Amino acid sequence: MEGRPAEDAVLVERAQHGDTEAYGELVRRYQALATRTAYVITGLSTEAEDAAQDGFTKAYFALGRFRSGAPFRPWLLRIVANEAKNRRKAAGRRPTVDLSVAEDRPSGDTALSPEEAALASERRTFVLGALGKLREEDRLVIAYRYFMQLSEAEMAHALGVARGTVKSRLSRAIGRLREITAGEVRADA
Amino acid sequence: MPERLDDRELERTLSDIGTRLDGPKRDMWPAVRARIAERRAQPWWSRPGFDGRTLAPIAATLAVILVAAFLLTPTFADALDHLLSIPGVQIFRVSTTPTPMPTTGAYVSFPGQRAASVAEASRLAGFPVREPAALGAADEIYVELAPVRVTLVYRTREGLPVTALPGISALIVEFKGSLDAPILGKAIGPGTTLEAVPLSSGNAAYWLAGQPHQFFYRDSTGNIQPDTLRLAGNTLLWDAGGITYRLEAQVSREEAVRIASSFR
Numbered sequence: 001m002e003g004r005p006a007e008d009a010v011l012v013e014r015a016q017h018g019d020t021e022a023y024g025e026l027v028r029r030y031q032a033l034a035t036r037t038a039y040v041i042t043g044l045s046t047e048a049e050d051a052a053q054d055g056f057t058k059a060y061f062a063l064g065r066f067r068s069g070a071p072f073r074p075w076l077l078r079i080v081a082n083e084a085k086n087r088r089k090a091a092g093r094r095p096t097v098d099l100s101v102a103e104d105r106p107s108g109d110t111a112l113s114p115e116e117a118a119l120a121s122e123r124r125t126f127v128l129g130a131l132g133k134l135r136e137e138d139r140l141v142i143a144y145r146y147f148m149q150l151s152e153a154e155m156a157h158a159l160g161v162a163r164g165t166v167k168s169r170l171s172r173a174i175g176r177l178r179e180i181t182a183g184e185v186r187a188d189a
Numbered sequence: 190m191p192e193r194l195d196d197r198e199l200e201r202t203l204s205d206i207g208t209r210l211d212g213p214k215r216d217m218w219p220a221v222r223a224r225i226a227e228r229r230a231q232p233w234w235s236r237p238g239f240d241g242r243t244l245a246p247i248a249a250t251l252a253v254i255l256v257a258a259f260l261l262t263p264t265f266a267d268a269l270d271h272l273l274s275i276p277g278v279q280i281f282r283v284s285t286t287p288t289p290m291p292t293t294g295a296y297v298s299f300p301g302q303r304a305a306s307v308a309e310a311s312r313l314a315g316f317p318v319r320e321p322a323a324l325g326a327a328d329e330i331y332v333e334l335a336p337v338r339v340t341l342v343y344r345t346r347e348g349l350p351v352t353a354l355p356g357i358s359a360l361i362v363e364f365k366g367s368l369d370a371p372i373l374g375k376a377i378g379p380g381t382t383l384e385a386v387p388l389s390s391g392n393a394a395y396w397l398a399g400q401p402h403q404f405f406y407r408d409s410t411g412n413i414q415p416d417t418l419r420l421a422g423n424t425l426l427w428d429a430g431g432i433t434y435r436l437e438a439q440v441s442r443e444e445a446v447r448i449a450s451s452f453r
Contacts, residue, residue, distance in 0.1 A: 017431065020225070024218040032212030039210065049213050056217070057224040064336070101209035123194065123202045124209070131206075146200070147207030174199075181194055 005029075008072040016063050023063075027056050030073060033148055034080045040143040041084035041136055043097025051087055055080030074150065074157030081140060081158070088136070095135075099128045130180040138173035145170055299340050301333035314339050316365055316432055323451040324349075324359060338364040343438075350439045359438035359448075365431060386425075386442060389450035394427035396442050425449055 006025070014022035034055055039048035059079045066075060103121055112120060131139055144150045144158055155170075156163040194202065304310035310318040313332040318339050320327060327341035341361040343349070349358040386396050425436045425445040429452070436449055 020222065024222065027218045027221050028216060031217040035213045035217075036210045045211060049217070052213070053217060053220050053224060056221045057228060060221075060225050061228065101206050102211055103209070120202070120205065123198065124206055127194070127199065127202045128206060142203065143207075146203035147210055149207070178196070178199065181199065 009069070012063065012066060012072050013068070015060070016066070023060055026072065026076075030076055031056075033073070034076065036147060037077050037080050037140075037143065038084035040099070040139050040147070041081060041097075042088055042093075043099055043132065047087060048084065051084040052080055055083040058083065071154060071157060074154040077144075077148075077150075077158040078160060085136065097132045097139075099132050101128065127177075127181065130177055133180055134173065134176055137169070138176055141166070141169045141173045142177065299329070299331040299342060301331035301338070301340065304330040304332050304339075306330075310339050314363075316363075318363055319432075319452045321361070321436075321448045321451045322453050323448040327361070336364065338362060359436065359440075361437075362435040364433055384442075386446055388427060388446060390429065392427055392429055394425050394446065394449055396445065397424045397426070398442065 006022075008026065008029075011022045011026050015026065031052065034052040035045075035048050038051040038055070039045055042048050042051060055076070059076050062079070066072070101124060103124075131142065134142070141155070141159065144155045150158060152163060152166050155166045159166065159169070161169065302313065304313060307318050307320060307326075307330065310330045310332050313334070314337050316337075318330070318341075320341065324343055324346060328344040329342040331340045331342070332338075333340075339362070341363070342357065343359040343361075344356055346358045384396050386394050388394050423437065423439055423442075423445065425434075425442075425448075427434050427449060434449070434452070436445055438445065438448070440448070
């Protein structure tokens with residue numbers, strides 16, 4: 001089928017048989033996802049890119065042990081996330097991270113008035129601040145669900161937990177995030 | 190500071206953040222490709238990420254070889270001269286060959302499941318297993334599944350001297366190799382010669398002769414194991430149709446090429 005992008009499984013198999021360019025296609029396909037995952041953990045964009053690149057390299061050499069038929073995306077994210085966690089641990093970083101997002105990008109919601117847009121921006125900064133205070137595991141589960149839109153099955157793979165555990169982890173993480181945001185509203189009120 | 194966020198607003202804000210998270214500024218593949226090439230240039234048993242502590246417990250005799258090999262690792266790293274890579278195999282020139290382990294016992298056993306025929310071995314392995322017409326049907330065929338590896342055993346053949354293994358004239362190992370996930374490694378010492386020889390099919394083969402050389406392989410858990418309780422003798426290695434073949438027999442280079450060219 002010309003023009004249609006190859007399935008992950010096809011690219012993985014080609015890469016397993018020595019076709020490095022097939023792996024290159026997977027890197028391009030998932031570099032944004034991998035970098036964002038690492039960023040949520042490290043909080044530093046340069047380090048996130050470096051961790052993503054190392055994650056891709058490690059994943060490449062682990063392809064021989066990749067179970068055929070398994071989804072590639074969460075398998076990759078798990079390797080990238082581990083890489084990012086190890087870097088953070090090795091650097092002995094403080095428990096909180098500073099997260100920020102591009103504010104100069106036009107909003108997807110064009111119906112927002114300037115006032116509403118300003119409010120939305122303020123909310124983003126506020127929630128990012130709260131996210132930065134969460135534990136690494138809580139941030140990651142929230143990021144997989146809301147930033148990367150992973151399915152529950154993919155989240156289970158990426159986090160290395162049973163599928164039933166994903167829901168409880170996510171609701172616990174959201175609960176903690178809510179506590180922090182509520183606490184700050186009260187503290188600042 | 191904004192008003193207290195309700196659950197819906199919190200979720201909407203999280204999704205909004207997701208669409209604004211920055212990705213990498215440029216194509217990451219060239220940098221990743223460079224890292225892969227750099228790491229590939231290192232012998233796989235000394236690559237970062239390999240953890241010697243995870244080695245599975247093995248028989249004491251095997252452990253002796255293994256420890257010797259690991260003690261030599263820094264020397265390997267200095268003296269290694271990466272000679273060639275054919276799919277699934279890496280060969281390194283080392284300054285010292287690990288001390289040969291004497292093989293004891295009259296009958297050598299092989300790992301894996303014994304297959305009744307080439308057809309059954311092919312079905313188990315998932316690729317067509319081939320035999321050389323020059324040697325005829327193998328006496329025994331063993332199939333290992335993780336990683337997939339087929340061993341053809343030729344107990345005795347007229348005109349073929351027995352090898353260092355009692356009662357065995359030739360061994361053929363077939364596996365699906367990949368350039369980047371080697372499952373077989375060889376360390377060859379100063380007494381071993383290595384040369385490229387053409388097969389009648391036009392494929393290049395590599396002939397290792399002289400001093401025995403050590404084989405390593407990666408088992409299903411990713412650990413490195415010495416291949417079997419032996420050091421290989423004269424060996425021909427080649428690749429055809431994505432399958433890597435290894436023939437071991439105490440024969441001349443010409444005879445090995447003749448056997449390899451007779452695969453059907």
